[in-house]
Amino acid sequence: MIRYLAKRLARSVITLIIIISIVFLLLRLMPIEGYFQNYDKLTKGQIHTGIVNMGLDKPIPVQLKNFFIQLLHGNLGVSRIYRANVPITEILAGKVPISLTLGGISLILSLVLGIPLGTLMARFKGKFWDRFGTAFIVFIQAVPAAVYYLFIQVFGYEYLGFSMLFKKGDFTTWILPIISLALGNIAYYSMWLRRYMVDESNKDYVKLAVAKGVSSKDIMMKHVFRNAVVPMIQYLPSSFLNTVIGSIYVESLYSIPGMGGLLVDVVKRQDNTMVQAMVILFACVGILGLILGDILMTILDPRISFNKKGGAR
Amino acid sequence: MEKEIVLSVKNLNVKFKLRGRALHAIRDISLDVYKGESLAIVGESGSGKSVFTKAFMGLLDKNGYIESGEILYKGQNLAAFKTEREWQSIRGREIAMVLQDPMTSLNPLKTIGAQIGEAIQLHQGLKGKDLKAAVLEILRDVGITEPERRYKQYPHEFSGGMRQRVVIAIGIACRPRTLICDEPTTALDVTIQAQILELLKSLKKKYQLTTLYITHDLGVVANVADRIAVMYAGDIVEIGSCEEIFYDPRHPYTWALLSSLPQLGVKGEELYTIKGTPPNLFQTIKGDAYAPRNPRALKIDFVERPPYFEVSPTHRVRSWLMDSRAPKVDPPEHIKKLRSQGGIYR
Ligand SMILES: Nc1ncnc2c1ncn2[C@@H]1O[C@H](COP(=O)(O)OP(=O)(O)OP(=O)(O)O)[C@@H](O)[C@H]1O
Ligand SMILES: [Mg+2]
Numbered sequence: 071m072i073r074y075l076a077k078r079l080a081r082s083v084i085t086l087i088i089i090i091s092i093v094f095l096l097l098r099l100m101p102i103e104g105y106f107q108n109y110d111k112l113t114k115g116q117i118h119t120g121i122v123n124m125g126l127d128k129p130i131p132v133q134l135k136n137f138f139i140q141l142l143h144g145n146l147g148v149s150r151i152y153r154a155n156v157p158i159t160e161i162l163a164g165k166v167p168i169s170l171t172l173g174g175i176s177l178i179l180s181l182v183l184g185i186p187l188g189t190l191m192a193r194f195k196g197k198f199w200d201r202f203g204t205a206f207i208v209f210i211q212a213v214p215a216a217v218y219y220l221f222i223q224v225f226g227y228e229y230l231g232f233s234m235l236f237k238k239g240d241f242t243t244w245i246l247p248i249i250s251l252a253l254g255n256i257a258y259y260s261m262w263l264r265r266y267m268v269d270e271s272n273k274d275y276v277k278l279a280v281a282k283g284v285s286s287k288d289i290m291m292k293h294v295f296r297n298a299v300v301p302m303i304q305y306l307p308s309s310f311l312n313t314v315i316g317s318i319y320v321e322s323l324y325s326i327p328g329m330g331g332l333l334v335d336v337v338k339r340q341d342n343t344m345v346q347a348m349v350i351l352f353a354c355v356g357i358l359g360l361i362l363g364d365i366l367m368t369i370l371d372p373r374i375s376f377n378k379k380g381g382a383r
Numbered sequence: 384m385e386k387e388i389v390l391s392v393k394n395l396n397v398k399f400k401l402r403g404r405a406l407h408a409i410r411d412i413s414l415d416v417y418k419g420e421s422l423a424i425v426g427e428s429g430s431g432k433s434v435f436t437k438a439f440m441g442l443l444d445k446n447g448y449i450e451s452g453e454i455l456y457k458g459q460n461l462a463a464f465k466t467e468r469e470w471q472s473i474r475g476r477e478i479a480m481v482l483q484d485p486m487t488s489l490n491p492l493k494t495i496g497a498q499i500g501e502a503i504q505l506h507q508g509l510k511g512k513d514l515k516a517a518v519l520e521i522l523r524d525v526g527i528t529e530p531e532r533r534y535k536q537y538p539h540e541f542s543g544g545m546r547q548r549v550v551i552a553i554g555i556a557c558r559p560r561t562l563i564c565d566e567p568t569t570a571l572d573v574t575i576q577a578q579i580l581e582l583l584k585s586l587k588k589k590y591q592l593t594t595l596y597i598t599h600d601l602g603v604v605a606n607v608a609d610r611i612a613v614m615y616a617g618d619i620v621e622i623g624s625c626e627e628i629f630y631d632p633r634h635p636y637t638w639a640l641l642s643s644l645p646q647l648g649v650k651g652e653e654l655y656t657i658k659g660t661p662p663n664l665f666q667t668i669k670g671d672a673y674a675p676r677n678p679r680a681l682k683i684d685f686v687e688r689p690p691y692f693e694v695s696p697t698h699r700v701r702s703w704l705m706d707s708r709a710p711k712v713d714p715p716e717h718i719k720k721l722r723s724q725g726g727i728y729r
């Protein structure tokens with residue numbers, strides 16, 4: 071197990087180093103305007119001093135080396151335009167917790183609703199719950215998210231008296247964004263759970279379980295559900311992390327000061343160092359999600375062996 | 384000697400609904416199963432062996448239903464069972480089944496111990512230490528060495544033969560009175576096949592089981608069966624003791640089955656195969672279902688379904704050849720030779 075993990079981690083680190091290098095090199099191709107807040111007003115001399123101060127005049131390999139050293143110290147650099155000369159880690163520190171909490175609660179909500187829904191759909195395939203769930207899933211997938219996000223906001227505001235804007239200290243203002251974020255995942259989880267459960271319940275081992283006298287409820291819960299959850303678990307971490315960083319629209323709708331809109335913001339404003347930091351952060355998150363998924367899967371599925379000892383015979 | 388009947392099937396008809404049409408899979412079968420006997424059901428693929436026995440446990444696929452007939456077991460008519468509750472008094476507890484494919488019959492994500500334990504807990508109510516002890520004993524019973532270690536292992540850590548032993552262990556763990564083995568050895572290689580058959584024989588003795596063996600291989604049943612029922616197109620066309628079926632077969636289909644035994648082949652010659660295909664079960668079958676494939680078919684075979692003719696009190700045949708008006712048709716030479724050769728007993 072330890073060896074497997076070490077190997078898996080080592081590979082991810084290598085992937086990460088490659089990604090960081092590529093991102094870094096690509097951003098060197100960006101115009102140097104992206105390093106100055108008021109580029110137009112600066113003289114040639116001032117620009118030159120700025121470049122030298124930031125170390126941008128050095129050969130690329132040296133710059134790359136310096137960048138890695140800086141990263142190892144937990145330093146993502148300083149923002150140049152978005153919030154000039156503020157360390158990027160400081161900017162993120164204010165935003166990440168909000169997105170993380172929002173994403174976390176919405177994940178829990180989607181699991182709490184999505185899993186029972188998927189289970190009911192599989193158990194009563196073709197009956198009421200299945201039709202109800204299918205209708206819901208089709209609706210969520212067919213209607214653009216922006217439309218029902220807006221609907222939720224307007225409906226919540228007009229009829230239920232919720233605030234249209236997010237206030238960190240007021241929990242009632244969290245409710246609508248969380249519901250909006252959860253809906254997609256509820257549909258997604260219940261759809262996949264149903265599909266996996268239906269697949270599982272057609273397998274031979276279920277027939278044997280029926281033959282040995284296990285009740286259909288126990289078969290669903292102890293055999294089918296458990297086995298269907300395993301392939302889903304793998305995608306859970308990624309799906310959570312995507313919710314955290316990808317809630318651009320919901321965050322802007324409720325003016326939530328989270329991570330969601332940040333990447334778009336900094337790209338629009340051509341803040342080179344911020345773009346660089348954000349892309350690297352997203353890459354890390356993506357890779358982390360994959361690793362966590364693999365680890366969970368390895369723990370839950372005995373067929374994935376960590377080593378060859380005690381194999382089939 | 385009066386034998387006690389444990390299971391009595393009367394005029395059973397099973398159909399499957401398929402795209403608005405009905406497939407008549409079991410066509411009016413009647414059969415008594417005696418306590419403690421070992422009955423083999425043989426017939427080619429699609430003859431309805433599995434469907435027939437699944438009907439005893441309420442395991443028909445969703446589109447299948449019992450159209451008419453009775454399955455009497457301990458004073459109850461299983462054919463009238465509707466709820467899962469009713470079936471649970473039978474499944475495992477009274478009748479257990481060993482399925483065809485050991486590679487897929489086990490839950491890949493549960494340990495062997497847990498899967499056998501589930502059956503024991505369900506039917507004997509054991510828990511904790513007692514449960515584990517019972518599981519270990521059954522693992523020993525089915526010939527799995529190092530049960531302590533095997534207990535914690537998962538199906539993928541077992542070979543095909545070992546898995547079949549586990550599947551059998553699960554059947555036994557229910558402590559049933561009747562064990563149905565649906566092609567218990569087809570997926571295994573020959574040496575393992577023999578071992579599994581030996582195992583089933585010894586378990587039958589130890590647990591005093593009534594066993595039903597389903598197979599399409601007559602060579603296999605010779606070793607294990609007291610009686611043989613030959614199925615063709617959803618019907619039992621001949622039934623008799625092992626000796627009667629091997630040495631005095633009367634139905635042309637039984638002749639054909641016997642002829643295709645490798646033991647009867649002449650060295651260097653191709654094995655006998657039955658020409659033609661089984662009838663389409665979507666259509667009503669007129670006359671003897673085997674007639675179109677039977678080179679010796681009589682005219683009447685195409686017109687009217689033959690009744691059972693009794694050869695001996697234990698031997699029944701559904702063939703017009705047995706009618707007193709029928710011309711005398713002898714079985715093929717090599718089948719007669721079977722007797723002089725000392726048969727196919729190994
Ligand atoms: N769910 C189903 N729907 C429609 N037809 C079915 C269904 N299950 C079985 N049948 C049909 O019933 C007939 C008998 O099938 P069965 O599985 O009992 O054959 P078998 O004798 O066990 O064959 P095998 O040796 O291949 O296992 C076949 O014609 C099959 O096509
Ligand atoms: Mg079968």
